[in-house]
Amino acid sequence: MATQTLIYLFVGLSFALYIGIAIASRAGSTSEFYVAGGGVNPVVNGMATAADWMSAASFISMAGIIAFAGYDGSVYLMGWTGGYVLLALLLAPYLRKFGQYTVPDFIGTRYYSKAARVVAVICLIFISFTYIAGQMRGVGIVFSRFLDVPINLGVIIGMAIVFVYAVLGGMKGVTYTQVAQYCVLIFAYMVPAFFISFLITGNPVPQLGLGSTVNDGSGLYVLQKLDLVLQDMGFAAYTSGEKSMIDVFCITLALMVGTAGLPHVIVRFFTVPKASDARKSAGWALVFIALLYTTAPAVGAFARLNFIDSVNNVEYSEAPAWFKNWESNDLIAWRDKNGDGRMQLGKGDAFAGAPEFAGRTGTSGERVVSNEARDDNSNEVYVDRDIMVLANPEIANLPGWVIALVAAGGLAAALSTAAGLLLVISSSISHDLLKSTFRPNITEKGELRAARLAATAAIVVAGYLGIYPPGWVAQVVAFAFGLAAASLFPAIFMGIFSKRMNREGAIAGMVTGLSFTFLYIGWFKLWAPDSNIAANWLFGISPEGIGVIGMLLNFAVAITVAKFTAAPPKEIGWLVDKIRVPRA
Amino acid sequence: MSDKSADAPEQNGETSANETAYWSQNIRLLCTLMAIWFVVSFGAGILFRDFLDQFAIGGYPLGFWFAQQGSIYVFILLIIFYSVRMKRIERQHDLDD
Numbered sequence: 001m002a003t004q005t006l007i008y009l010f011v012g013l014s015f016a017l018y019i020g021i022a023i024a025s026r027a028g029s030t031s032e033f034y035v036a037g038g039g040v041n042p043v044v045n046g047m048a049t050a051a052d053w054m055s056a057a058s059f060i061s062m063a064g065i066i067a068f069a070g071y072d073g074s075v076y077l078m079g080w081t082g083g084y085v086l087l088a089l090l091l092a093p094y095l096r097k098f099g100q101y102t103v104p105d106f107i108g109t110r111y112y113s114k115a116a117r118v119v120a121v122i123c124l125i126f127i128s129f130t131y132i133a134g135q136m137r138g139v140g141i142v143f144s145r146f147l148d149v150p151i152n153l154g155v156i157i158g159m160a161i162v163f164v165y166a167v168l169g170g171m172k173g174v175t176y177t178q179v180a181q182y183c184v185l186i187f188a189y190m191v192p193a194f195f196i197s198f199l200i201t202g203n204p205v206p207q208l209g210l211g212s213t214v215n216d217g218s219g220l221y222v223l224q225k226l227d228l229v230l231q232d233m234g235f236a237a238y239t240s241g242e243k244s245m246i247d248v249f250c251i252t253l254a255l256m257v258g259t260a261g262l263p264h265v266i267v268r269f270f271t272v273p274k275a276s277d278a279r280k281s282a283g284w285a286l287v288f289i290a291l292l293y294t295t296a297p298a299v300g301a302f303a304r305l306n307f308i309d310s311v312n313n314v315e316y317s318e319a320p321a322w323f324k325n326w327e328s329n330d331l332i333a334w335r336d337k338n339g340d341g342r343m344q345l346g347k348g349d350a351f352a353g354a355p356e357f358a359g360r361t362g363t364s365g366e367r368v369v370s371n372e373a374r375d376d377n378s379n380e381v382y383v384d385r386d387i388m389v390l391a392n393p394e395i396a397n398l399p400g401w402v403i404a405l406v407a408a409g410g411l412a413a414a415l416s417t418a419a420g421l422l423l424v425i426s427s428s429i430s431h432d433l434l435k436s437t438f439r440p441n442i443t444e445k446g447e448l449r450a451a452r453l454a455a456t457a458a459i460v461v462a463g464y465l466g467i468y469p470p471g472w473v474a475q476v477v478a479f480a481f482g483l484a485a486a487s488l489f490p491a492i493f494m495g496i497f498s499k500r501m502n503r504e505g506a507i508a509g510m511v512t513g514l515s516f517t518f519l520y521i522g523w524f525k526l527w528a529p530d531s532n533i534a535a536n537w538l539f540g541i542s543p544e545g546i547g548v549i550g551m552l553l554n555f556a557v558a559i560t561v562a563k564f565t566a567a568p569p570k571e572i573g574w575l576v577d578k579i580r581v582p583r584a
Numbered sequence: 585m586s587d588k589s590a591d592a593p594e595q596n597g598e599t600s601a602n603e604t605a606y607w608s609q610n611i612r613l614l615c616t617l618m619a620i621w622f623v624v625s626f627g628a629g630i631l632f633r634d635f636l637d638q639f640a641i642g643g644y645p646l647g648f649w650f651a652q653q654g655s656i657y658v659f660i661l662l663i664i665f666y667s668v669r670m671k672r673i674e675r676q677h678d679l680d681d
Contacts, residue, residue, distance in 0.1 A: 066652075074651035078625045081656045085621050088663040089614055207653060211642030221643025239637070239648045249630050256625075274681040276671060283663035290656050297652040577599050580607055582674055582681035 003400030010404040022165030033170030034101035046284025051182035052420035056138025059413035064388030066300030071241030083259025088282030092269040096278035110495040136466025138414040146407035155466040181412040188409020206298035250545030258481030261489030275582040316364040322394035331384035348377030426455035486513035486550025504565040509558025517550035606677040
């Protein structure tokens with residue numbers, strides 16, 4: 001069967017499966033809509049959490065980033081897994097014992113304050129919308145490349161699918177769809193990884209393959225060969241990295257703490273029956289996540305080797321088919337600097353910025369770019385890192401059904417995360433803003449209707465962001481993690497571990513952490529992007545890692561303010577005692 | 585130990601001795617595990633990576649292995665260990681769910 005037919009078949013079948021599950025598990029009450037009735041098995045919840053967590057960024061982008069960053073890519077591997085230790089040990093069981101529906105619920109109750117709840121809602125909505133815009137871009141890329149559908153139509157189809165299962169099913173529908181999506185995405189990720197690892201090293205297990213010798217008779221280890229090849233071409237060694245140690249340290253910590261503070265992840269642990277199940281479930285989630293996260297560095301390294309092998313010094317007229325496919329999707333471009341008709345790879349930019357095609361073809365048949373030239377280096381090829389995972393099966397000449405599988409997997413990853421995010425946005429509006437703050441008399445039915453309306457509105461906004469992606473989206477992913485680390489995590493953590501922390505301290509801390517991090521990232525990413533170089537950074541910490549300083553400020557301000565203001569009322573002490581003990 | 589849970593905090597507004605003992609045991613365990621969490625990721629994977637890279641596991645320099653593989657495996661073990669040990673501590677104090 002033709003690859004294109006297979007892609008339609010795989011994607012169509014997976015969509016039918018998600019919708020089938022959604023119809024079978026409709027939510028009938030607010031408790032089912034917000035937390036799936038609180039009766040989800042911890043293993044099932046672990047799997048749903050893994051799908052919820054692993055977004056288009058994890059599935060599509062991460063291995064590509066690691067392929068080009070080498071050791072520096074470790075910040076994502078450790079940062080996006082280490083947060084689960086913080087969740088399992090410090091937050092999840094206590095929040096489950098607290099037993100409400102949302103993160104602002106906890107903050108509002110523990111700090112006996114509607115203001116604290118509203119601040120938490122603002123953090124949550126900002127974090128979630130930033131994140132969701134990235135998912136929509138992932139859906140768009142997959143649709144336009146694999147399904148030959150215009151990006152806009154692709155986004156609308158994706159939104160329609162999410163609409164069916166998030167709005168009808170609420171958390172209950174989303175949970176069981178996410179389980180199916182995890183199975184699709186992990187299978188789609190592992191199959192090509194096994195193939196490629198076997199092709200390059202003779203060992204099919206990618207985690208072992210990355211530590212083995214290359215199958216080319218040279219007797220070199222994969223990482224050794226990669227170091228040599230890259231240094232030959234003028235790059236830094238793959239295993240050494242270029243970021244400063246303090247920056248690697250801070251980015252890793254900000255991602256870990258940010259992960260533990262992300263509302264759509266935390267809320268998944270509200271759906272299991274007991275506090276001890278929340279711990280277990282976080283463990284399972286990390287097992288399911290680690291399967292992909294320990295494979296990604298191998299996929300990245302193999303992809304880099306394969307890419308160099310099949311492109312460097314190859315004549316353009318002989319370039320592999322995938323190269324021209326992605327070129328026609330604007331994600332690859334070649335500028336023949338030395339006019340020899342061959343593609344040279346090297347350090348530096350082939351030209352300034354993302355390719356803008358002039359609409360004509362050059363002497364070798366390539367699409368000519370009109371970007372400002374960069375002739376201080378010999379690199380001639382622009383490649384968008386996002387294509388590495390998607391193009392990998394083609395680069396390694398794998399059969400058509402593997403390519404179809406990867407398309408379905410990428411969509412599963414993007415849709416499952418989008419649904420989880422939409423849900424926390426809608427419940428924070430219907431539950432925290434309406435029910436708990438502005439319309440306390442709303443009936444259960446009314447609240448459920450409001451939740452569905454809010455989810456619909458959130459889908460429309462997310463779809464709009466996907467179709468007209470504002471330029472800042474790609475620039476501010478750092479926002480989501482930095483803000484979660486600097487605002488929500490400290491407030492929740494102190495709410496559990498310190499009985500003395502009071503309303504004034506928590507609010508002052510959140511506002512300080514939030515504003516500092518917001519201004520720092522905003523300054524370097526949006527308002528003065530030209531000054532975004534290491535020499536200008538505070539302590540040499542990039543905007544990606546600054547959430548750590550925001551978090552420290554939050555703790556410091558909160559503790560100081562709490563010291564000089566009244567202790568929380570007696571009932572709060574009892575509440576903390578109650579959440580610390582698993583028994584009801 | 586199980587008899588101590590009879591004086592529930594709701595009755596007198598104080599934290600019972602049993603609950604206090606349970607909580608400090610939990611905090612001690614947390615400190616140990618968080619120390620390991622820090623050592624395998626920030627220690628072995630970042631701060632002492634250059635030193636560890638002179639050793640190797642197969643084709644992996646050791647520090648690089650901790651950063652891209654090893655720390656993740658240890659994270660999983662930490663959560664499993666905590667989950668099992670906490671259950672036991674909670675049973676000892678008759679506070680399990």
